[in-house]
Structure formats: structure tokens, C-alpha cells
Amino acid sequence: MNSVFGGVDVGASATKVALIDAGRRIIASDVRRTGVDFEGCAREAMDAALSSCGLSCADVTRIFSTGYGRHNVSFAQATRTEIACHSRAAYHFFPRKITVVDVGGQDNKIIHIALNGRRENFKMNRKCAAGTGAFLEEVAQRMDVPIAQVDALARQASHVVRMGSYCTVFTKTEILAHLRAGEKVPDIVAGLVDSVVKRIIEMDPLSGEIVASGGVVAHIPVLAEMLSRHLGRPVHILPEAQLAGAFGAALLAMETPVPL
Amino acid sequence: MKTEQQTFKKINATKQMKEIMELHFRELDEAAKTKSKKIAWCTSVGPAELLRAAGFLVFFPENHGAMLGASRMATDLIPVANALGYSPDICSYLTSDIGSYIKGQSPISKAYPGISGPPRPDVLVYNTNQCRDVQDWYNFYAREFNIPCIGIQTHRGVGDVTKAHVDSISAQIKALIPTLEEVSGKKLDYDEFKHVVGLSRQCTDLWKEVLQIASNVPSPLTFFDGAIQMGPAVILRGEQRAVDFYKLLLAELKLRVKDKVAAIDGEQFRIYWEGMPIWGKLRELSTQFAELSACVLASTYCSSWVFTALDPDDPFDSMARAYTELVIVRDENYKERYFEAEIERYKIDGMIFHDAKTCPNNSNNRYGMPERLSKKYNMPMLVINGDLNDLRCYSEEQARTNIEAYIEQLSEKKGR
Missing domain, CATH: 3.40.50.11890 (Rossmann fold)
Structure with a gap:
């Protein structure tokens, strides 16, 4: 088998691997926490993905890496930024003029893609991690809410508690005040997700058709629904949203002419 | 790349x-x-x-x-x-x-x-x-x-x-x-004053010529070179030794132009840097841009010591004019026209705005400037958050990813 291409996305929170065939279909994947050993984690994730479909590294024609740890993946032949990879994955599923909103573990990206698939412009959040997955992880922990339950809890909310600060640390204090005032946990959790939505909205006018990508919307899809309510129009969630970076990297690996 | x-x-x-x-x-x-x-x-x-x-x-x-x-x-x-x-x-x-x-x-x-x-x-x-x-x-x-x-x-x-x-x-x-x-x-020795203003004018004219030599393709000079070579224009202007130095530097750069020596081998992207240098990261940034075949070749910052209004025959009023013509004190409309002229002069492919946390006067991205210029020139713009001196305000990994993605985008735009 020689028409398999791989993408490795070593993100701030999770490392993702996607293997695709000549038909651009995902044939295997793996997701695991990044931890502190980027190279080791990437290798384990790749081995697991390969093993799940009965392949070895020699069966993969080309591998590209992306994400914060992209330069630590020694078995990848080239690197591409997360912006390039999420753009490519989003355009694969929505081959038209779109605006991609990628909510990641440590940063958010808004990418405007032209009709021909070319990136017109992109923005990343300022250096503060407010409004990212890290914010939700931190504040959920403060409330003893497992991150896996955030989506379900937010959906149980009777109203959305308004969060006044965009600072993660201040928000933790603010939560205490809301609890003391008798607010219910689901309503506060909805407020936290809403806070992330507000951070996204203030990054860019978010024109046109919106496609949400990344691990946060994959696990907390209510975020996309709340964004949709703010914008007054639908927000699509990319299929396999958490794998989008790795999938995009694999597509770019397939489409990049050799030699690199 | x-x-x-x-x-x-x-x-x-x-x-x-x-x-x-x-x-x-x-x-x-x-x-x-x-x-x-x-x-x-x-x-x-x-x-x-x-x-x-x-x-x-x-x-x-x-x-x-x-x-x-x-x-x-x-x-x-x-x-x-x-x-x-x-x-x-x-x-x-x-x-x-x-x-x-x-x-x-x-x-x-x-x-x-x-x-x-x-x-x-x-x-x-x-x-x-x-x-x-x-x-x-x-x-x-x-x-x-x-x-x-x-x-x-x-x-x-x-x-x-x-x-x-x-x-x-x-x-x-x-x-x-x-x-x-x-x-x-x-x-005050008025004749000496006129003499000093004259020397300052000579220094400024030479420094301007040094900076504008970067309009050549490929550029023989980078912004990072400029941030180092500008020292005498700032602290020795009004002295003969500054004039002598810039004559020497200019001659060397003119030779580079004649021999088509590029500051960055294989220059593919011509970038304008708007805002203060991130002094503690000059080496890392210049290396990253060089690896991406991107020449950051011009800046508002280095041009801030060009005082063409200086006139030894009218030292007081000409100093007053020179020190009020600076971009930093001008209104938003003037700044926009200035950046437009610079984009055209240096044949710029992309422009990076450094939003310096502690220097609002030198952070010209804060009132929609990148968005307006991007629309006018159909040119993507990049804003980097950082600071001139306080590296606590700078996320290196995020800046590196931003720059890499920006050059990827310029590369796509050029069809490479």
C-alpha cells in the first residue's frame, strides 16, 4: 500500500494523528494528551493509528506535522502551521468562500478562505489564553466539573450567567460570587461557554458562512450553537473537528509536489 | 521555503x-x-x-x-x-x-x-x-x-x-x-548652533539614503541591520563622526546594490515592520525571517530619525518643524498616507504591525489601520503582540506561528 498520507497535529492540549487514503478518506486516527514529551507522544499516536489499520510507517508515503509541537516530529517530512492545516481541512468539506473559527486548547484562529481555497487573511487571539480551551479547562476544574460534562451541563441551563471579566483568574473569583448569589451550576457553565463565544466575536466581524473547527467544538458543540445565536445565522461544525489539523496536514502532505 | x-x-x-x-x-x-x-x-x-x-x-x-x-x-x-x-x-x-x-x-x-x-x-x-x-x-x-x-x-x-x-x-x-x-x-554660540544643525542635516540626509537603498530588489539591507546601524543617527547626530560613518555605510551598501548582493539570500518576500523593535528578540526574529526567505527591509521606526526640514540658516524654526513632522505625532490620516507611500516605495508584499504593550504611540494597529491598508492593497497584514523591552508581554511561540503562517499565506498569494 503506497497511497497513504499522514498528518500529526501536536497541539497544546492534545496530539492528533490522521491517516488518509488516495480518496482523501480518514482510514485511521488517534487522539491523546500531549503531555511533556512531544516527540514521544507524536510517535505513540502515529504507531497507534498505524496499528489500528494494520500498517507500518513504511506504508505511509509522506507525513506532515502541525501544531505547537510541529518541529518536534522528526518522522514528518515537513511542517505546516495550524492555520494552513485547518484551512485545508475546512475547505475540503466546504469548498467555497468560508470563515473558519478554530477554537484550540491554547489559541483561537479565525481564517477567511476565498472561493478558490486560498487564505485571504487570518487572526489569532492575543497572547492571553482567555477565550480558548485552556480557559474552559481551568474554570471547569475550579467548579469540579469534568470537561466532558461541560456540554451537557450548558444545555441544561435555564439562563446564561453573564461573566464580566475575560481574565481566567478573575473569572474563577467571579464564579465564587455567582455561587454565593445562588446561581445554578448549569447556568454558570453556560456563562463560561458564552464567555468564550464573546472572545471569538470580538476578534473579527465573522462575515459569511462560518465553519467551526478544533477540539473544543468537537467536545462542546453547544459552543457553536451559542455562537450561531449570537451571529443570527448557522455555524457549521467541521466533521471530525478535533482531527481537522491532522487531517489538513495529511491532505497537504498528499498535495505537495515532491521533492519538498 | x-x-x-x-x-x-x-x-x-x-x-x-x-x-x-x-x-x-x-x-x-x-x-x-x-x-x-x-x-x-x-x-x-x-x-x-x-x-x-x-x-x-x-x-x-x-x-x-x-x-x-x-x-x-x-x-x-x-x-x-x-x-x-x-x-x-x-x-x-x-x-x-x-x-x-x-x-x-x-x-x-x-x-x-x-x-x-x-x-x-x-x-x-x-x-x-x-x-x-x-x-x-x-x-x-x-x-x-x-x-x-x-x-x-x-x-x-x-x-x-x-x-x-x-x-x-x-x-x-x-x-x-x-x-x-x-x-x-x-x-549659546549661535554660529556653533548653525554648524551643528548643518551637521545634523547632513547626517539625516545620509541616513535617509541608507534606509531608502532598501527599495532596491533585492534589498541590500534589513530592518534588523537598520535597528543596529541607526545608533549614530540617534546619539551622534550633529557630530562630524556620524556624517563620516554614514558615508562609509552608504558606500558599502551601494556596492552591494551594484553587485546585486541581497541582505537575505533568495529574497522572496518584502516585508515592512511597523512599530518598535522587540529588542530582546532581534536575533530570533531576523533568523526566522531569513529562514523563510523574507526580508523585513523597512520600518517607520528607523525612519523616525530622518529630519529633512533641518536648515542651518534657520535653526530654531527648522528644528521645530523637523521635530513636529515625525510620524509619531501626526494624525491617523497622515499616518495612513505615509504607510501607503512606504508600501509603494519599498515594493512591499506584506506588513507586520508590532502592538507594543507599553508603547501606544508607536503601536499604529489600534485604530483599524491594518484593516484599512489591507483592503486598499489587497494585502494581508499581521499584528504581533509584544513589547519593546518587557518580554513578559511577548509569547514567542505564538509570534513564531503567526509569522510562519503569514509567510505561508503570502506564498500562496504569490502562487508559490
């Missing part, structure tokens, strides 16, 4: 630049120790010509601030000033310099053995054209040393520079003279 390490092109004239800079610091140190000459501290675009003509040796604390940043001493020293009530949100040149003074640690002593640090001043002279922070900075030292602190209050948000602007600044420059004469114990 290249992935191998780019070889930096060494500028031979740097040796002479270092020599005259060292001589300058040693003269100041000698004067401070022996009291042979009076010393004035002056803001970077303050009335240095007047001070020289009044018999002072001139020291520029902003240059010291840049040295604190480049040596990465700043980040450890800023908290010392923060603890004294100088906010981490104000100018990090100010906070790092005051921290340096309190701790008695200076990059001058590391660069020039035998010199303990900045020379003790006899008078402090500012022009608020850079920002209001300079007067607070100098007033700190006025209290410490019990010496006069005098200055010029600039106009801000200036559209066209009018006679009213010039008259007001000119009058303020003249009003400095009695205090300067009292401190120096000498009358």
Missing part, C-alpha cells in the same frame, strides 16, 4: 560604528568623572543640536533603554521600577532604565569595561514628541539628582504642520536657553 540556517551578511562598517559609539560613551564617562564638561540627558528626538551648541555632551536614555532591551537585562529590571509605583503598563524603556539605576546594573558597563553606567547628568531635557512618559522619566532623575528638568510639550494628532505649530515649538526651544546657559556657565 528554506529550512536551513540563513547566513547573515555582515556589514563591514559596523566596526567603525562600534568604535565611534564606544568613543562617545568613554567621552561621557570621562566628562562625568572629571567634570571637564557638562552633561545633558536628552530624549531621542529632543533638541540635541541646541545642547551640543550650548557646550554639553549629550546622553540619550532611550538608547540606554534599547541596550537594556537588547541585552535582555530589562525584564529583570522592570519589576524593580514597578515596585516603586511605576506601572508595568507604562513605557518599558522608562521602567527598565529606572530599574537599572536602582540596581546599579547597566549594559554600558558590560559593553565598555571601566564604565560603571550612564554618566551623571547636569540637566535633563525632553521633548514629549515620543510620549508623555519621557517627562515623568526625566522628572524621576530630576528628583534623584536635584537638577533642572526642562522640555518641550509637543503637539499631537497633527495633520498638516502649520506655522502655528512651528512658532509654538520654536518658542519653546528658545525658552530652554536661559536654563542651559545657567547650567553650562556659557552663552
